[in-house]
Amino acid sequence: MSATPSSVLERAQAAGGHPAITYRQAGDRSLLIEYGEMELDLTLNFFVLAVDAALSERPVDGLLESAPGFRSMLVRYDPRVVSPAELVEHLARLHDSLPAEQEIEIPSRVIELPIAFDDSQSRAAVERYIRSIRKDAPNCEGANNIDYIVRYNGFNDREEFYAAVLATEHWTGFIGFFPGLPFMFPVDPRHTVVAPKYNPTRTWTAEGAVGLGGPCYAIYPVESAGGYQLFGRSLPVYDLQARNEVFRENPLLLRPGDRVRFRRTTEEELLSAFEDVRADRYRYRIEEHAFDVGAYLELREQVREEADERRRRREEASAEAEIP
Known part of the structure; x- marks a missing residue:
């Protein structure tokens, strides 16, 4: 043979x-x-x-x-x-x-994006999933995915989860799956959050929805199917029509090496900002900042004990959680 x-x-x-x-x-x-x-x-x-x-x-x-x-x-x-x-x-x-890795500097931008937690469009996607695909999904109890993320990670409540999302920059590792969809990971390992994906997947997700799959965050660039646990909504990250000046040179807002920092807002304010983006009135907050890998390695070492303790707490909680 x-x-x-x-x-x-x-x-x-x-x-x-x-x-x-x-x-x-x-x-x-x-x-x-x-x-x-x-x-x-x-x-x-x-x-x-x-x-x-x-x-x-x-x-x-x-x-x-x-x-x-x-x-x-x-x-x-x-x-x-x-x-x-x-x-x-x-x-x-x-x-x-x-x-060597500790001497690498990467061209990078810090992009601030508003996020409305527990928005109506994310809840609508979960409710549609319960009605048409799987009514007994453990990640959809209460017609939302947020409570499941909280249980799976051992958070005390939703606010502790939201604080973890807001406390760190999120590193865009790569773009894929759909045009402009960023796969993002927390820069500060103390704020790592993890959740399994849907099983089976959803058939609909709103544009701008923010989800979590494994240890990875994503912002959905278009209405689409999806499998990440939904917990909020942000602004457009892709526009082939270039209706806002930020998309004139490239229809993709984010690129590998960018860092996203979320700023909490209300859904009413977010929907208004959505309209302003389409009307070219909204200006995305973008700053050029090279990323120092050596400084990152120092941070990772400084917070190692705290990050390890948070990981142990997360693993204990996830062992008790039902998997979709």
């Missing part, structure tokens, strides 16, 4: 403050580069974005595009111009040229 062919072209061990790297063939004109082990570690994403930035500055002939994920990057190329081996060699040189 012949051995099963492997997609792996080459591997590199972790060294010099860089993670281990696996190069995989992905079809006849793409490479998938994976960094580190399959774990939730923001430093892997920082390295991915540093590589993507370096590749944009120093491309190789035949490179068509690159798409960063959380701990991987897909690179599409023209095989008539560059071979997989040549591309791997170029990427290896690029990796070697990068500084």
Whole structure:
């Protein structure tokens, strides 16, 4: 019996403050580069974005595009111009040229977005799900997902959960699934919140809805199906019609490496802001701030004990919670 062919072209061990790297063939004109082990570690994403930035500055002939994920990057190329081996060699040189993780700085923006917790559109999505898909879903008791998030994480009440959302910036690791949909993770590990996804998924979610799946937050860019636990609503993050000036150059508000800071508001104020966005009266609050990975590593070490205690509390609570 012949051995099963492997997609792996080459591997590199972790060294010099860089993670281990696996190069995989992905079809006849793409490479998938994976960094580190399959774990939730923001430093892997920082390295991915540093590589993507370096590749944009120093491309190789035949490179068509690159798409960063959380701990991987897909690179599409023209095989008539560059071979997989040549591309791997170029990427290896690029990796070697990068500084150690604690010395990396990533171009970043801080974007403030209003959020209305427990909004009517999120409740409507849950109610529709109960009526048409699954009336006994444990995550939808009380016709909302918020109480389930509170129970699953061991929070004392909703306000403690809301405080966790508001207390930290949220790192945009990558964009995907739908155009403009950000996958975001808390920068401060003390404020990590986790929840399993719907089972089965919803058929409808409002534009701007904010949800939680696993340890990841997302803002829904369009009306769509979805599986994240809904707890609030924010402003548009995608507009192909460019009805607001922020979308004139790019229909996507957020990009990998951006940080979102939520500001609490009422639903009435949010709906008014929604109208202002469409009428080009609203101005998104955006500030350019490079992200210092070394400072992040220092913060992570400083709060490790508190974050670990919060994780233990979360794990105890989740062990008692029913899974959808």
